[in-house]
Amino acid sequence: MTQTQTTPVLAIGLGCRQGCSASTLQALLEQSLQAHGIDLKAIKGLASIDGKKAEPGLLELAQRLNLPLVFFSATELAPYEPRLSHRSRQAFEQTGCHGVAESAALALAEQLGQTRANLLVSRQKNPMATFALAWTGQNPR
16 A cells, blocks of 8 residues: 655735735745745645735735635634634634634645645734745645
């Protein structure tokens, strides 16, 4: 019986305040990836909560990076709450989700990888945004 090696699927989850610029999001994303030795080319997609569908900074970032941007509802993200490294009451009051970046990263990684995802980089933040990275498959590090 042989075990198949699967290519890791890496997905980024992002949360942001209204009006957060693409440059602010990109700086947080690049800083977080660099700190963990992960190449941007390995990323398969970006995700956030559906309340951010019209957020110009997120839309511009996805276009800049040429990555798909997927949105999930708070209901779709709720099952990930027990797996979050941090639960924010403020985020829950604003979005109905205890952690947008981590939940969205896990949801997208699982959608793309068709298997259980894990957080590779837990919530990173700056004053305007949050970032998390999830993966499925072989550990990319």
